[in-house]
Amino acid sequence: MSLSRSLLAALFAATVALGLSLSSQARDDYEARNEALDDYEPDLEAGEVMFRQCALCHGKHGQGILGGKYPRIAGLPEYYLMNALRDYQTGKRGYDAMLVVGGLKTYDDRDLMDLAGYIADIEIDLDVPGPEEGSARSGRRLYKYDCKTCHGRKAEGKSRKDSPPLRGQYHEYLERQIQLFINKERIHADDPEDKTFVAYEPDELTDILAYIASLDDKDDD
Numbered sequence: 001m002s003l004s005r006s007l008l009a010a011l012f013a014a015t016v017a018l019g020l021s022l023s024s025q026a027r028d029d030y031e032a033r034n035e036a037l038d039d040y041e042p043d044l045e046a047g048e049v050m051f052r053q054c055a056l057c058h059g060k061h062g063q064g065i066l067g068g069k070y071p072r073i074a075g076l077p078e079y080y081l082m083n084a085l086r087d088y089q090t091g092k093r094g095y096d097a098m099l100v101v102g103g104l105k106t107y108d109d110r111d112l113m114d115l116a117g118y119i120a121d122i123e124i125d126l127d128v129p130g131p132e133e134g135s136a137r138s139g140r141r142l143y144k145y146d147c148k149t150c151h152g153r154k155a156e157g158k159s160r161k162d163s164p165p166l167r168g169q170y171h172e173y174l175e176r177q178i179q180l181f182i183n184k185e186r187i188h189a190d191d192p193e194d195k196t197f198v199a200y201e202p203d204e205l206t207d208i209l210a211y212i213a214s215l216d217d218k219d220d221d
Contacts, residue, residue, distance in 0.1 A: 046111075053102050057070045058070050062074030069173075074119065076165065081115075081120060085115065085116060089112075125218075129171075133203075134209060139204075139206075168215075171209040
């Protein structure tokens with residue numbers, strides 16, 4: 001038996017309404033969780049203890065691994081670390097090692113704040129090489145056109161956009177994330193329809209990565 005057009009339309013409208021309701025509820029829950037942490041001061045000593053598990057992959061000082069198999073996390077801002085940790089915890093970003101080795105399954109929001117606070121507080125001097133090919137000059141123009149608005153003029157990241165810093169990160173890691181965005185295995189800018197990278201040729205993306213690698217991650221903003 002086929003459904004009438006009016007019934008199909010009604011079902012579609014109900015589904016959209018439910019999706020919007022769930023999305024709104026998720027945002028409300030997320031904001032409520034953040035508000036509950038407004039007055040919480042991270043316990044850096046507790047964060048240091050938890051970080052020992054992270055260090056197994058990301059290095060003793062959070063420096064990651066040359067070649068970007070595991071990214072540098074030292075000094076990343078708390079807002080980004082909290083978002084990333086929650087995404088791994090909920091499965092929005094999938095990587096079993098973060099749950100098993102990192103132990104995220106058992107952490108509550110305060111634990112995550114302790115860990116994020118400790119990692120954000122780590123200071124290291126890390127000279128990250130750029131790609132062997134690529135023009136930083138050309139990449140600067142492309143970066144300013146498409147990346148600056150969210151990631152900042154000097155790739156320092158922006159808290160109001162929930163966007164991470166890019167400078168000081170291994171270009172191989174950034175390249176892998178771009179491919180995940182292109183393949184829709186990760187959502188870029190919280191927009192499933194985002195097509196930021198589709199129009200770029202591979203050599204243009206390499207130029208952007210070369211430009212990012214040329215930036216000083218200690219430069220004041």
